[in-house]
Amino acid sequence: LSGVPGFPLPSIHTQQAYDPAADFTSRWTRADALQIKAHSSTSVAVGQNSMPAQLTMPNIPADFPQTNPDVWIWDTWTLIDKHADQFSYNGWEVIFSLTADPNAGYTFDDRHVHARIGFFYRRAGIPASQRPVNGGWIYGGHLFPDGTSAQVFAGTTYTEQAEWSGSTRLVNVRGNTVSVFYTDLAFNRNPDASNITPPVAVITQTLGQIHADFRHVWFTGFGTHTPLLRPDGVYYQTGQQNEFYSFRDPFTFEDPQHPGVNYMVFEGNTAGDRGTPNCTEADLGYRPNDPHAETLQEVLDSGAYYQKANIGLAVAENGSLSKWKFLPPLISANCVNDQTERPQVYIKDGKYYIFTISHRTTYAAGVDGPDGVYGFVGNGIRSDFQPMNYGSGLVLGNPTDLNTAAGTDFDPNPDQNPRAFQSYSHYIMPGGLVESFIDTVEGRRGGALSPTVRVKIAKSASVVDLRYGNGGLGAYGDIPANRADINIAGF
Ligand code: FRU
8 A cells, every 4th residue: 555645555454353442542644545546636726626437426406396395495305114124115215304394483504403204205206307306305394293392301491492303214014004213303592593502412212104196105003113223422422522413314224144133233432521722643553663653633723633533333133123221332533523423334255344424614723625415344243344445444535625614505715616515414224225315405595405415435445336326316205115115006
C-alpha cells in the first residue's frame, strides 16, 4: 500500500471476525478518515465536486417532484424479513417514513420534534418507466394510533414527543404481523429550543398487523409500545453525560453465522461525560513512524474529542424480540465524527457490511468528508472492520467541495456546491439500490424521496453505477420489493 503523498497511511484492519459478544470494538480512525481528504481534489473550481466521481451521488435536478405535497417525508425504510429482503404484501409495496405536516406553522428544519412515522403504498411489480414521475406512492397516514407512542413517557415531563427512525420486520412471511422497532423521543425544551432537560430516547417495539385489499393497504394494532433499550452510560452515552447524545435508529436481523440469534445495530455515542479529552493513540490509528501522523496532544488540543460516535450492538433475549441486552459497540469513531446514523447490516458474498450515514458538519476538527453513506467490511457481525474505499469509509457522498466551508442545509454557503446537502438518510437495499430523501437542491428544500441510485459493491470497494437509470439516477422513490409475500389470499 503506497498511500497518497502528504497523507498518513490508513490503519491496518484485518476484517477478522470475533464472537459477537466479545469485548472488541473496531475503530474508524483519524488515519482512516483522512483518506477522504487525501482523495479530494485541491484543484477544482470553487463550489464544484472535489470528491472522486465513483463515490459521488449524481446531481439531483432542482425541479424534482414532491412525493406528496401534503406531507414532508425524510428517513424511509421498507418492510423486511430477518435477512433484510424487502417484501410486498398482497401485491402492494409498502414503505415507512418519518413525516411532518408542511402546513402546521413550523419550518422544514424544525420538523424533527414533530416527526411521526407514516406509511405509503403502491402496486408491486410495475416498472419505474410506467409509474408517475414521483414514484406513485399513496400516503396511508400515520402508522400508529394517536397517543400510543407517548405511552412510554407517561408520568414524565415533556414539551414535545416524536417518533424517530427504525425498521419494520415482517414477523413471519406467511402471516401479517409486523414488528416496528423505532426511536421514541420526548423533548423538554424552552421556546428557543434549548433543553430544559436532555431529550429522552428509548428504542421501542410495537406490534401490528398489515392488511390489504384491491384498493388499499392499512394497519391495525400498535396499541402497546414496549420500551426495549435506554443508553446504559457504560457502552452507550446517556443524556446525563451529554445532552447532545445520539441513541436511535434500531435495525434488527438474524445472523446467518448464528442461526436463530437476532441482533440489533443502532446509532450511539461512546459513553462518558461530554468534553472529556480521552481519545487514544488507537483512535488516531497511525502506523508506527508514519511521518504524517498527528500527535495525540495535537488532536486533543484541537477539541476533536467532542465527536465520539459509535455503532451499537444488542442481542435479543427472547423469540418475540421484546427483550434485548447491550453488547459492546461494533465500531467507534472517537475524535473522528459525532454521528454514525441509521446503521444497517448488509451481507454479500460472505462479507458483512455495516453501512451508516453521516454528515460533514459532525466531523471532528482536522478530519472531513461529505454528507452521505459510509461503509465498513468484515467477516462477521463483530469484526476488525475495514473502512471501504482506500480505507477511508466513504461510499456515496453528495457532490461537495471539501476545499470550501460546509455551510448548512438551512444556511448555505454560497460558495459551496449547491448539492452538498441534496440528499440524506440513505438506505442500501438488495442489489445495491440506494434510497434517500431530498433535503436541499440549489436552495430548494425537499422533504421528498430522492431518485434511487445503485452502488456496485465488491470486497472493500464500491462504485456508483452510472449506467443505472439516467446517468446514474433512477426513478424518484423507486423502492421496489425483491420478494413477494406468499400470503396472497386476497388476490
Ligand atoms: C437521520 C436522523 C436519524 C433520526 C432522524 C430524526 O436523518 O438524524 O438518526 O432518527 O433523522 O429526524
